[in-house]
Amino acid sequence: MNKVCRKMVRCNLRRKVNRRLLILRRCILRFWNRILVCSLGKPAHYRVLEHPMLTSPLPSSSHPPPATRSSFRSSGNIVHQSCMRDMESDLVPLKISLLGDCRIGKTSFLAKYVGNEIEQGGIQKNGPNLMDKTLMVEGARITYSLWEIDGRERSRQQLPMACIDSVAIFIMFDLTSRVTLNSVIGWFHEARKWNPNAIPVIVGTKFDEFIQLPIDLQWEIASQARSYAKALNATLFFSSASYNINVNKVFKFVTAKLFDLPWKIERNLRVGEPIIDF
Secondary structure, three states: OHHHHHHHHHHHHHHHHHHHHHHHHHHHHHHHHHHHHHOOOOOOOOOEOOOOOOOOOOOEOOOOOOOOHHHHHOOHHHHHHHHHHHHHOOEEEEEEEEEEOOOOOHHHHHHHHHOEOOOOOOOOOOOOEEEEEEEEEOOEEEEEEEEEOOOOHHHHHHHHHHHOOOOEEEEEEEOOOHHHHHOHHHHHHHHHHHOOOOEEEEEEEOHHHHOOOOHHHHHHHHHHHHHHHHHOOOEEEEOEOOOOEOHHHHHHHHHHHHHOOOOOOOOEOOOOOOOEEO
């Protein structure tokens, strides 16, 4: 019994030390990301809805992000003060990148998770689309800084800026388009050049349209996607932003993995249902 107690004490101490080191590291990365963001120009405008988007055990915070994007269009002093407030806050900043071909639903996926109504014309044409999401995890506030690359050839030069320091990279494709699925391998290897350690997640979008395809075609696409996920050692999710299918689960999976939380996802390999494979 005493041996078990000592083991538990050591485990708890190790987790506390690791958590404090993680918070320190994230604060430094947050400061660096703010410097990069401040040099990008006009980012996407948005407002955060007040209702929570995550349910237990990862409840969402009702607090808005610590600094609105409009502050980056103000004077240098305001930007500097905003960055300093972030450094002094209790936030744990985490960066996630979303990559994939054009018009596969990345922006809709982000908007569904963040709870935003993106203003018309607010999406950047010459830079990454940036959004923030703040939530509560185990009594701590974390902020996801979400970087979306639009997928155009000229946007690939933004890959280093989007991928460096990311804790997770989502490689996304349209479930109704074999062309975008075939691009997954290329996007993955490009991302790994700049970040070999981020959690890889493959996300198929537009599941609501996918299930209208012939069942044999669904089976072929699902089999190919699962083969890619296995080859890349990535977790696979089929999702739909329109019906909020597996959107929150993708981020809950990443959060649980990063913070070693006891939340587990259930594997689902049934064709005709939103697949989750790992």
